[in-house]
Amino acid sequence: GESVGLHLPTLSVQEGDNSIINCAYSNSASDYFIWYKQESGKGPQFIIDIRSNMDKRQGQRVTVLLNKTVKHLSLQIAATQPGDSAVYFCAESSYNTDKLIFGTGTRLQVFP
Amino acid sequence: DSGVTQTPKHLITATGQRVTLRCSPRSGDLSVYWYQQSLDQGLQFLIQYYNGEERAKGNILERFSAQQFPDLHSELNLSSLELGDSALYFCASSVGDGGGRGGETQYFGPGTRLLVL
Numbered sequence: 001g002e003s004v005g006l007h008l009p010t011l012s013v014q015e016g017d018n019s020i021i022n023c024a025y026s027n028s029a030s031d032y033f034i035w036y037k038q039e040s041g042k043g044p045q046f047i048i049d050i051r052s053n054m055d056k057r058q059g060q061r062v063t064v065l066l067n068k069t070v071k072h073l074s075l076q077i078a079a080t081q082p083g084d085s086a087v088y089f090c091a092e093s094s095y096n097t098d099k100l101i102f103g104t105g106t107r108l109q110v111f112p
Numbered sequence: 113d114s115g116v117t118q119t120p121k122h123l124i125t126a127t128g129q130r131v132t133l134r135c136s137p138r139s140g141d142l143s144v145y146w147y148q149q150s151l152d153q154g155l156q157f158l159i160q161y162y163n164g165e166e167r168a169k170g171n172i173l174e175r176f177s178a179q180q181f182p183d184l185h186s187e188l189n190l191s192s193l194e195l196g197d198s199a200l201y202f203c204a205s206s207v208g209d210g211g212g213r214g215g216e217t218q219y220f221g222p223g224t225r226l227l228v229l
Binding site: 031032034036042043044045046049051089091093094095096097098099100101102103104105 | 114116143145147154155156157160167168170202204206208210213214215216217218219220221222223
C-alpha cells in the first residue's frame with residue numbers, strides 16, 4: 001500500500017550542529033512534498049514544502065532536498081537549536097488529490 | 113498559531129457514546145481536512161470538505177461522519193465509540209483553490225484528544 005517513511009527513528013544532535021532528517025516515499029506519482037514539525041501536545045506545524053519539478057528549496061535555516069530517482073526526501077536544519085526538538089513528519093500528495101499521506105516521523109533531540 | 117481552531121481540547125467519554133468535534137478553518141480557507149493520529153497508525157487522513165461538499169474520503173469508519181457548514185466550520189461526528197477510537201483528531205485547512213489537484217499547504221489546528229473508557 002501507500003507508505004511514506006516506514007519507521008520512527010530518533011536523531012540526537014548537539015546544539016549548533018546541522019541536522020538531517022530523511023524520508024523515503026513509495027508513490028512515484030507523488031508530486032508535492034511537505035515537512036511538518038510536531039511538538040508534544042501540539043498540532044503539526046508547517047515547515048517547508050517542495051514540488052516535484054524542483055530538487056531543492058531553502059527556507060529560514062531549513063532546506064528540503066528531493067531525489068525523485070530514489071524517491072527520497074530530506075530536511076536539513078542548520079545550526080540546530082533546543083527549540084527544534086520535536087517529531088518531524090514528511091508527507092506527500094499526488095496530482096489528483098489534496099490528501100496528505102504522512103510518514104511515521106522522526107524524533108529530533110537537541111542536546112546543549 | 114496556525115489560525116485553525118478546534119474544540120474541545122480534551123474529551124473523555126465511554127464506549128458506545130457519540131461525540132462531536134468542531135473545527136474552524138483559517139480565514140479565507142475553503143477546504144477542511146480531518147486526520148486521526150494514534151500511536152500505532154500515525155497520522156491518517158479521514159475526510160476532506162471543500163466549500164460545504166465532500167471532496168475526498170480516506171480511511172474513515174462508517175461510524176464516523178463529518179460535515180462542513182455554510183460558515184465553513186466543520187464538525188466530525190464519532191458514534192458507537194470503541195476503545196480503539198482513542199486518539200488525537202486534527203483538523204487542517206487550505207485555500208482550496210487547487211481543484212483537488214493537490215499541492216496545497218495544509219495548516220493544522222491544535223487537535224482534540226479523545227479518550228474512550
